[in-house]
Amino acid sequence: MNPVKPLRSSGFHLKPLKLLQFFLLLGVAIFMLTPLIVVLLVSFSQSAVFNLPSANWFDPDFSQWSLKWYRSMLNRKELMSTFSLSIFVAVTATLVSLVLGTLCAYALDRGTFKGRDALLAFLVSPLMMPGLVLGVAMLQAFRAIGLYEVSIALIIGHIVITLPYITRTVHASLNLFDMGLIEAAQTLGTAKYQAILKVMVPALSPAFLTSGLFSFLASMDNYPISIFLTTAREKTLPVEILKLLEESPDPTIAAISTCLIFLSILTLYIAQRLVGLKRLVQF
């Protein structure tokens, strides 16, 4: 045993605390990741009752693994049609939000009108509201004006929650953009709109891509708004997954979920390469 060192300023230099810190972080890491890993393992299992494919974690027997749930996923027509509706809604909502959000962000950053802080707060406020209440309110409003087209209702509904992401991110990165560059380009003889196109747009493109990817994910994963705007025949993927889980759960759902998890990880990877993760999550 080492003799106890005298006079320590902060408790974290103590050995037992360092150990406690290590186990705390390890425990939380296991807690956070196990659910995702279990879904991944179940999706490769043979059994239809959500068993893990191999009981022995240190010497996994890969002959027990199978891709049959992925095959079943691809063979189910209704799954593929919900998937394509989800993608269509997410892409359209994201593109519209990119246009509207960029205009808002530009007005907030370059305009000199009063109440810009309040306007920004208004533009991001849908994220603070319970999604379920938004869904109910939109259901009622869309019924009242006779909007029964599922895909259009979904696109409009999803823009409400994707617009805040894009406005916030593009606004933050406009803040960092040096407007002097545009003036410099103009001094060098470029027309203003060309200067914006050739100087500002490339500088902001990481913000466009990152916020676009996250708004795509937010739309793909949305349940509380979608449940009220979909019908029995036209559903989005999360709505269909929850219905399957309640009616006929089988590891096909684990296969879809694994694909969704990898979609998220891919998005994070791209975002990390473009702007760094720390800037993505601003609290």
Place this chain on the structure above:
Amino acid sequence: MKYKKIKRSIAWLALPGVGFLSLVFVVPLLALLATSLIGPDNHFTLSGYVSFFSDKFNFGVLSNTLKIATWVTLICLLIGYCVAFAMASASPLIQAIMFLIFIIPLSVGVVVKAFAWTILLRSNGLVNRILISMGIADEPLKLLFTESGLIIGAVHVFLPFMVLPIFAVVRQLDHRLAEAASTLGANPVRTFVKITLPLTLPGVVAGCSFVFSMTLSMYVIPSLLIGDRYQTLPGLIARAYLFMRDRQNGSVMAVLLLSMAIAAVVLSALITRQLQRSQKTLASSV
């Protein structure tokens, strides 16, 4: 003069976005509020609220909702506070890894995560197997379709929203303040209560308001982890609109849920402002 005019016209660029949100976000919410206040005879009435609060069953639902939200917030706070400090004093590499460990589940949809917990919590699931092999439980515990199962799943989903804001504050702490306090003879408890806790309170308030208002309005997690027999406010709202088509009752509950969620956010903003003010006066008095 011309310059100023251009500057002002820039404001109009926000019009499409603001107009869109007004039409499909503000107007529907106002219409929802109106529905909850207008009776069958098209007159203003509070009867929807009166009948909601005169039904004993609804009190049970409200207390379930608030109880679960409170437990989840407290557990997230306890774990999140310790984890934020542990992360802040870890090496940059471990910090980056932990950051990823919170961000990856955050970016995965809630349906997928709730589904994962239905696998983990079943009687022959991983959680029970670990509990038995560690000798904590003798036989499989019933976790799925219980309050504890729901709380475990919800803590997993909302923990990142607690850890990240607290971590952002803890990282900027000036550790010399705590050191100075202990050099001046304050014991660790006193140092924590007088120095560390007040300085980290803004992160705590932000995290708690995020987690509390999101737990109040969660719908997917309870419907998969505890089922229909245990009613929460969001579950009742969804049922009122999806199956029973009871507009008035549904809109009353939706307005109540909305006001609770907004109250949590507004309250936290007020507390944060108060904290900033008191810290400023503290700084100026020193």
